[in-house]
Amino acid sequence: MPDTLQKPLALSLGDPAGIGSEVTFKALRDLGPEPPVWLFGDRGYAEKGAELAYVPFDLPVFSSARSAAAAGATRAMIGISAEATPLEFGVVRADYGRVSLASIDAAIDAVSAGHCSALVTAPIHKRAVKLAGSEHPGHTEILATKAGLKTYGLDYAMMFDSPTLCVALLSVHLSLTNAIKAITAEKVADLAGLASKHYRRLHGSVPRVAIAGVNPHAGEDRAFGDDEIEIERGVALARERGVDAIGPFAPDTVFVSASRGRYDLVVAMYHDQGLIPVKALHFEDSVNVTIGLPYLRCSVDHGTAFDIAGRGVADARPMRYAIEWAAKHALKFKS
Structure with a gap:
């Protein structure tokens, strides 16, 4: 202490x-x-x-x-x-x-x-x-x-910190249908930047930011949806802004990689996508942080x-x- x-x-x-x-x-x-x-x-x-x-x-x-x-x-x-x-x-x-x-x-x-x-x-x-x-x-x-x-994801956001997972949410209190509709390249890049900045402030290092996809296997080259097109644009925009971002990754494996130390921070596309792994692994030792x-x-x-x-x-x-x-x-x- x-x-x-x-x-x-x-x-x-x-x-x-x-x-x-x-x-x-x-x-x-x-x-x-x-x-x-x-x-x-x-x-x-x-x-x-x-x-x-x-x-x-x-x-x-x-x-x-x-x-x-x-x-x-x-x-x-x-x-x-x-x-x-x-x-x-x-x-x-x-x-x-x-x-x-x-x-x-x-x-x-x-x-x-x-x-x-x-x-x-x-x-x-x-x-x-x-x-x-x-x-x-x-x-x-x-x-x-x-x-x-004023603006969620740009000015402030919800981020969860724990011993092995740090996760920022692209949207919070939206239905799943509306959360997917709300995904834009600008929002992905904005949140990646905001979360990266506050991760550095909390932990003193520049994070490796993994961006989650939204469809099974992150769309599998558009076989299971094309929402990842917008996410890919967001990753590219975040990198142009100096964020060490990569993705989008299959949602079912990106949290495994992050929890094992490959990435420092994950940007999740919607509420439960990010919260399920955090609560499953760290229910007793995680915190909800309002960044911004x-x-x-x-x-x-x-x-x-x-x-x-x-x-x-x-x-x-x-x-x-x-x-x-x-x-x-x-x-x-x-x-």
Whole structure:
């Protein structure tokens, strides 16, 4: 664990009806006193998470990040008042969505103001935040909008980092039909460039970027579709821009090659193409990173897990990894 992280991580606790608070308190219990972390959420809901983790809720609670900073707090909670209803696990409610959104906003503000070094987010429920009035389907879009970033793939994107796989997604919340229609050479080149830039920032080396195809065997010389024509143009354009890109490769083998060290970064053509290998190989030790933001943000690579919420059985290893990962890389984003 880095001993030079002077400012705490900001950690938003996500949807109260999910496992966010539980896995956070379990992770902090297992990590010990380092790194410094401030939690953002409703105190009452957080106390239930501590109970499920079998740890006392002994964090000092502040009304703002500024007051926590003035007190020199290392482990603390910034209480969010959102007039929330009593907690019922596994239930979608607008109230819980409002708490989620308020927690995210407060955590972003703390990082933007320089009180915190990076942002870690626990899962939110997309329908709950929609009921609460958000027009955005998830964290990525919420964070990008607040940062003034406009175009996915050019200004910001979703990237997953793990010990053996780093994967950037060409599209996120689109149906498979629309995701394939959305593939263009410009988008492929833009994302390859953006992801390569942020890989260098995180890992300190120029990545070898493998571009995945979309059809079986990457089309097999057009025998199984011609979508790869556009992808090939994107690879060529990325190389013209100085990106060490190659492809397109058959989707079923490119992740094998990357996981064995042949490539450092894979650009996947759609959401599940990239997420299936990451989750299959690294469910407990991968993070979702929003690249393009003016600060470092990562999250666990799982959802609210309503099916087990409130039972005390949630696995905290993904959250522990996310906290450790953020602490390791936060200083690379110091302005």
